[in-house]
Amino acid sequence: MNASALEAPRIPQRRKGSNLEKWGWLYMRLSGVLLIVLIFGHLFVNLMVGEGISAVSFAFVGGKLSDPFWQWWDVLMLWLAFIHGANGMRTVVNDYVLNVKVRTTLVWIIGIVAALMILLGTLVVFTFDPCPAGSDPALLASFCSEL
Template sequence: MTSDTIADPRTPLAPRRKGLNLEKWGWAYMRVSGVLLVVLIFGHLFVNLVMGEGVRQIDFAFVVGKYATPFWQWWDVLMLWLGLIHGTNGMRTIVNDYVTHNGTRRVLIWALWIVAGLLILLGTLVVFTFDPCIPPVPSSLAGICPA
């Protein structure tokens, strides 16, 4: 059989590789995280830009008020984690498609995941260790922060 002919439909399939299929799970992750990100991002935009006074309300005190509740902390962390992993997985797909040298591809993919991991770690630390009362305290928070 030459490469330009179609195999007989009754031809047995090639044996499948055993083990974890990372490409399949990456594909599924992209679909699920994409839907979740749409909900999270539009919720974020609605609360920040539509409710209340719109964009005029966003200042340091607004962020302090949002991060005072665990709900908004977890909302932003989930958006951060899903977005970074989604974007990194997309970049990994691009690297796999266009980089032909195995060594270069491996280095680039490792670099992508290391950078994503560091950004996830730093972003999570910022959200959960956010302290608005570090001097100098803005005058809008004078009543909240102890003197």
């Protein structure tokens, strides 16, 4: 076989438009790093600062969720985790489900469930009432008695 008999290698053709798989891959790496920071910060504050795990109660959660900083911290953690998990599940479905209709249906279900859980979780964080009417004052955060 001489060198002139070899065919030139095939050059892959780039499709027009955005490459969603590349953006999904990049999102998984970036969100994973950010989630590590958010989760370990969350665990450190909840379990190690102050009185530790014995201080975690309704009043503790109410106090945290009445602060906009912690609301946004928890919402960012929620959004990143659900999108990260849904993207991972989408990747598994794309890799292992061969039937196109079943794969499309499963991917849509994953997306709808993730979007619904993100919406409900966000509503809980931003509409949480740390001082519900008629509750035992001993169980509520200290600032509730001032209201």
